[in-house]
Amino acid sequence: MRIVVCMKRTASGELNPFDACAYEAALQIPDSEVILLSMGPAKTEEMLSNLTRLGAQGAYLLCDSVFAGADTLATAYVLSLAIKKLSPDLVICGRQTIDGDTAQTGPSLSVAAGLSLITNVMRIKNTEGSLVCETRDLGTQMVDYPALITVERINHLRLPSIRSKKGIVIRWTAKDIGADENRCGMKGSPTKVLASFQNEEGKRKCKFIEAAEIQDAIKQGLEKEKQRLKPMKASTMKLQKVWIVGEAPKTFAESISDDITVIHKADFTNDDGNYREFVERFVEYIKERKPEVILWGSDAWSKAVAPQVAALLQTGLCADCTALETDGEKLFMYRPAFSGNIVAKIVCITKPQMATVRTLETDSADIICALGKGAKHVVRDIQAIVQQKNDLADKDNGPRWDIAASRLAVDAEMLPYDKQIGITGKSVNPPVYIAVGISGAVHHISGMKQSGIVIAINSDKKAPIFDYSDYGIVGNIEDILEGEWL
Ligand SMILES: Cc1cc2nc3c(=O)[nH]c(=O)nc-3n(C[C@H](O)[C@H](O)[C@H](O)COP(=O)(O)OP(=O)(O)OC[C@H]3O[C@@H](n4cnc5c(N)ncnc54)[C@H](O)[C@@H]3O)c2cc1C
Incomplete structure (x- = not known):
């Protein structure tokens, strides 16, 4: 089996810990050819080269100045072109990066590269014929190949043996993978960070x-x-045509709109586990009705489905928002970043503007x-x-x-x-x-x-x-x- 492992060198220069687990999971699958894939600056090459010592047959670095500043949609686009070229049976990603912290790239990439999807994998149970995995919240799932899975922190990456040799890292530019520069990096990213602030959220008087x-x-x-589910601070200006998927994001929606439609999952699929059926039918419905905003909860299902919808609509999706605001036209989304140390104010320049919001489970x-x-x-x-x-x-x-x-x-x-x-x-x-x-x-x-x-x-x-x-x-x-x- 040919396996591509997607990995990121984080802002602090280390391998993203979830991606280390993805790599180890790939190495544990018998009779597999493991290939490492990363989009990042030139200094990622050394990390990839060292990692090849653990058993990967090769590594590819997607490195081009036009890739810089990508959000999850633009990242998934670039990775998907490389994956189409490499043509694997299985792609393994970490659940999320610890600096970006969105958990959106894997699901977006599955759509962009045409792969079936299982998220939040706790154990790979079977790889013969079909792929069967145990997930954190959605039970055991089975999909056909080619597939993409995102894994939790389920193992420890092995150490290299003393005699192991470094492999070659092949660099691919935008031209090498046939990328449209308008869909890469900052240019191709519909979400933009407007400002960031020190995050005092969570501090309490002890x-x-x-x-x-x-x-x-x-x-x-x-x-x-x-008394915990208090209404949120409401904006004076309001947005029209705000949809919420399920009731959970309601308090968030009420802070920015009086025109709220609740979307029920059961109207688009009979099957809880079948992301694709919901995604395809819901996307058609969105194209027909053209909502301004779609808000999703933060449960495992929403976090797997929303990035797929965003990828098909080619629109931005902001993850884990803790507050929303509007000036009557734009939606301003606030989300914690960098382990919660700062809060970023984000805007989405495409429609519908989409966000997952932090709801109480x-x-x-x-x-x-x-x-x-x-x-x-x-x-x-x-x-x-x-x-x-x-x-x-x-x-x-x-x-x-x-x-x-x-x-x-x-x-x-x-x-x-x-x-x-x-x-x-x-x-x-x-x-x-x-x-x-x-x-x-x-x-x-x-x-x-x-x-x-x-x-x-x-x-x-x-x-x-x-x-x-x-x-x-x-x-x-x-x-x-x-x-x-x-
Ligand atoms: C990339 C990354 C991701 C991480 N992800 C997570 C994560 O998801 N979750 C997480 O928890 N951490 C995470 N960490 C680790 C995190 O930074 C801390 O190291 C960890 O949370 C500390 O665990 P701790 O509080 O149990 O242990 P320590 O920091 O060792 O603290 C133990 C505490 O116990 C107190 N104590 C000792 N003995 C007693 C006693 N008898 N009675 C009462 N108190 C006592 C001590 O005063 C001390 O405050 C991550 C780190 C990195 C770098």
Whole structure:
């Protein structure tokens, strides 16, 4: 089987961690020829050349000044031309890049290159005949080749053996792949960044409490939950013909329009897993009715489908918006970037203007107890407490608990990867989030900052997690458990 692995050298000069997993996943497929593909500046060549030592048969670098400044649509266009030339059976991409952080390139590329798609793959189950993968949120999926999959952080990239040799990296310019320069780079990108600001979102005023008060803090979080879905700040000017896919983006739509149409998935497909049927029928409907704006939720299905719709319509899509504004003509979309350190104000110059918006997921537990490296000696105790609480909840219909982890806790094998919260894990927003022995790195914060009430337990009063918490308990978790406060 011929496999192309798409990879990006991130803004900080490293291989995007999700792409490292994509490469390892490809190397583990027996009897395969693995080819690396990257679009990037000349310095990407060294990274690719080093990576060929791990087993790839070759590497291609798409390098041309006209490729610079591409958004996901323009990136997918350029990559798709190279993929058509390389003609693989399978393309493997990382779920997202950690600097761009949109998770849109893979799904857009599947449309541009004419490949079937499975996103958020946790395990490749079968590659013979058809491709079968287990996904994070959409169960087991099966597609025909040629296919594209995006993978989660499901493995660790192997190290090169001492005797391995570097392979050759072939450079392709726009001319080599027959690219239309108007569809490449900045020129071909319908989304434009207008400005960026320091992101203070997620910061909270922490009240330090005693361990004995933790149950009151939890209770308060559960009661406050009912007030969480507040309307957003509304723009004085309004946009016409705003569509929302499902009810989830409604509060966002109401902040920019009084003319809102709800699109129901079931009107376009009978099958939950069948992206393509929905995509093709919905695109035809959009072309007929010409909405100004289409907003999507942030669930796994929307995040896989919206980029495909955008690619077919050749329009821009802004990922994970946290606020919208309008001057009556343009839609201004605000989204966190660079691990959430900054917020970018983005505009889309094509129609329909599309965005996925950060909505609250309602299917999570009421209380998530997340464990960091500092909780390494108490994993079993906390698991037992969570079990006890849920047994009780079964009897008296009380709040449901779940357990989660920081990345270092997963790396230390305290809990499995599907429990990891953060930029390379998943995002949650329960009414109550209890961070136990978690320092509060930005990578972690980006996955939990939409929670209702945040309670942090940490032995270090200066730990950054307290800046993102409503309540803080300074202390050793072992003492707190001994006191039976949790
Ligand atoms: C590209 C990239 C992606 C990343 N993605 C993620 C991600 O998705 N999710 C994520 O979580 N991280 C991610 N990280 C890692 C992140 O930067 C931090 O290293 C990680 O979150 C720290 O984990 P931690 O808080 O469990 O451990 P530490 O930073 O080691 O903190 C442990 C904390 O426990 C406290 N502590 C120690 N003992 C006790 C005790 N007995 N009782 C109470 N408190 C105690 C300490 O004071 C400390 O604050 C990523 C990093 C990179 C570079």
